[in-house]
Amino acid sequence: MDEDSAARGRNGAFCARPAALPIRANTRAGAGPDNYRNPQRCCHRPDPRVNDPILVLNAGSSSLKFSLLASAGLQPLLAGRVEGLHVTPRFVVKDAAGKTLDQCRWQRSQQIDHDGALAHVLDWLDANRSRVGRLAAVGHRVVHGGAEFGSAVRVDAAIVDKLQQFVPLAPLHQPHNLSPMRRLLAQRPGLPQVACFDTAMHRSNPGVAQMFALPMALHDAGLRRYGFHGLSYEYIASVLPELDPAAAAGRCVVLHLGNGASMCALQGGRSIATTMGFTAVDGLPMATRCGAVDPGVMLYLIDELGMDSRAIEKLIYHESGLLGVSGVSSDMRELLDSDAPRARLAVELFVYRAARELGSLAAALGGLDAIVFTAGIGEHAAPVRAMICRAAAWLGVELDDAANAAHRPRISTAASRTRAWVIATNEELVIARHTRDLLAAL
Helix, strand or coil: CCHHHCEECHHHCEEECCCCCCCCCCCCCCCCHHHHHCCCCCCCCCCCCCCCEEEEEEECCCEEEEEEEECCCCCEEEEEEEECCCCCCEEEEEECCCCEEEEEECCCCCCCCHHHHHHHHHHHHHHCHHHHCCCCEEEEEECCCCCCCCCCEECCHHHHHHHHCCHHHCCCCHHHHHHHHHHHHHHCCCCCEEEEECCHHHHHCCHHHHCCCCCHHHHHCCCCCCCCCHHHHHHHHHHHHHHCHHHHHCEEEEEEECCCEEEEEEECCEEEEECCCCCCCCCCCCCCCCCCCCHHHHHHHHHCCCCCHHHHHHHHHHCCHHHHHHCCCCCHHHHHHCCCHHHHHHHHHHHHHHHHHHHHHHHHHCCCCEEEEEHHHHHHCHHHHHHHHHHCHHHCECECHHHHHCCCCECECCCCCEEEEECCCCHHHHHHHHHHHHHHHC
16 A cells, blocks of 8 residues: 555554445355355344444454454454554454455554554444444453363453463463453443353363373362363364264364364364363474473473573474474465475474374274364365375275365265365354353343
């Protein structure tokens, strides 16, 4: 955008605002390849009560993502983000059909933090209230709810204080998840807020699956396997009955493969085992996170290499995974396009670990009826799906190469004993649903 023709907005952002901002819900039947994502897709007319939408916030380390859904029917109205925080911040918001409604960027000299990002989003919504309506509530994605929070909860100052205790367990996510809650409590105390937890779904894991072989005093103190990505798994469990009723009622492993990656064993739609544990750095290798590592490695790093806790934290969260192994990139797309031997090695390691964990989760289930790929890599990286499926042939997975290349919902053959699916996740819908339902129950 040309700065000379842009209007300067709040916080010095350069904003281009269209004359009209049509808000449309993409509710027509057969609306493209994501048609199967929403279990309510063909059953709704656009809800007339669009003046009380639910705002869904997902605050990451360098971004604030937001979505607006009609509170009555949960139809998507718009979605956007403020990304590049602390570096080169930029704002974009699009309607449900993907049309850009507005975009802004800040000068390089300006520093926009999470509070500034939230202020900009709220200002934009206030300025467009005649079109988007007055907020009914805000639903937040919260990575860690510990052992105490097994379901969504209404936010108040005491709840935020409790969630602050889990910051050491999710240092990359929890502080940013809580920041918008505090700001809204202070500035808009009458606006209801609901916290929805990535750990909650895994509280259904058997007790033994949540344990480490450590002294019980440590387990009682909170050192246990919590698991994450529960909002994504909850969404998959909610739509799987439409695609594969037998698998939904039976044994399914969901592979949430993205920048953060984990896998979950579902028995009748309930989580019984998952690959992440005490923190979100456990389990599979990820974009920059190492995944499971022998604890003795950490002792070696301390004793022999003289690393302290902060240096180890940087290593295992930011310098490992696909980036650390490849030395090329943390982006699976770039690795798949690269001819570099280490790039290929990083992909091979990622696939090997996923296939190995698949066998472990199938053992926990006592068999397997279906697998589901979701999240960025799972939804879009056909070569990765193909390699994992071929490695799982012994579990009864028979890949349909053409269907996989075309990114169809079912990527296994008709004769495959274990079905393989690709389902785009929708954590925002799950958060909005919890927010609506909890407020209705109060």
